[in-house]
Amino acid sequence: MNPSWKEAIVERIEPGTERIKRFFLRAPLARHEAGQHLDVRLTAEDGYQAQRSYSIASAPGDALIELAVDRLDDGEVSPFFHDLLQPGDTIEVRGPIGGHFVWRPEDGGPLLMIAGGSGIVPLMAIARQRVRAAEPVDALLIYSARRWEDLLYRDELASFESTHFRWIAITTRGPKHRPGDAERRLDGPLLHELLTGWRHDPAQVFVCGANRFVEAATGSLVDEGIAAQRIRAERYGGTA
């Protein structure tokens, strides 16, 4: 057996949104970098196994590793997480994995993060890591979800707000809750307006979400004249 697989104990499970639950794991893994993911392996009684990858939401060095899992109704693994996994259970994990979609405090800023839906998860690790950086890094998070209630980590993001950190909520199916937010799909003109309002030239850009969202957002960023080399993307899902 590959010794890279480690046993992780589920210490705590917390509600996130209607469709997302937060799982806090104690696992003997190397310290991760903000933006990385874990592989999870589940084994049935007869030896059948399923593997999936989940981004890490917790900041590097936190005692527990947080995963936030979106429920896919026709999925094999996420319904297990939502309906069956309990505190005290053990699952197998491997990682941390990924060396591209990562941000370290020494990478600095200005830092632009764009999240669609559960694409917030790795960006939350970056936002949390950023708060702990010795020098304040100017950062903007643009976070799109269907409704205000579907935005994960709202209170924590609000607690990060400062002259150096802003987050803008974009709701595509519900009303906005704060001035400065937007209630429409993120497209080129809206992105232009938000970047103009921010008044920084982003040096580090991270975009995460469903493929169509990421494709549109990264295309708009390139249209804004931001060099492709500065833009890191992580996508899930695909084309039909």
Added chain:
Amino acid sequence: MVTRGFGGRRPRAETAKRLPPGQHETFDFPVLAKGPTPRIALADWRFTIKDGPRPLASWSWAEFEALPRTLWQGDIHCVTQWSKFDTSWEGVRIDDLLQAAGIVPPSGFVLAQSFDDYDTNVPLADLGGNQAMIATRYAGQPIEPEHGGPARLLVPHLYFWKSAKWISGLRFTARDEAGFWELRGYHMRGDPWLQQRYSDD
């Protein structure tokens, strides 16, 4: 280690046979890339084979389209655990490219290089015969930009990160040089049947 409560959803026997370990079948076509989809005009497209920095042969889009073409149909496997069955591709086999250019391979190692500065290493032994092509069509249509068009490498017996999207050329290297993901924790060869996902596999 048995996971308490996990039943799983077993694939049918004929599906299971085609799935490498740790994979599951997907019916859409997931997109993975390190950054934005590059915009490549066919008029600017060139494909170049190099020995180290030295160009050996180069084709424009029209020249490339005139090369002998091959069809390939089969299954592809992504390191992010999805597999897609019965995909069909059309393009130019690496052997046919080398033959058209009269190139005798100067080494046994290749870095596939892309328009977005991506690269990935593939031993020449994995590129010969019907194992690999520079694909320009998928399911009978030009390859969509998100999936690597105008042209991508297709090495379907290895994890799909080896099948570099937006390919701009092949560079022979004196030794096996790690590419983009191989420098970031992923396996140097990436055989899905051996589950060679990460450096320590």
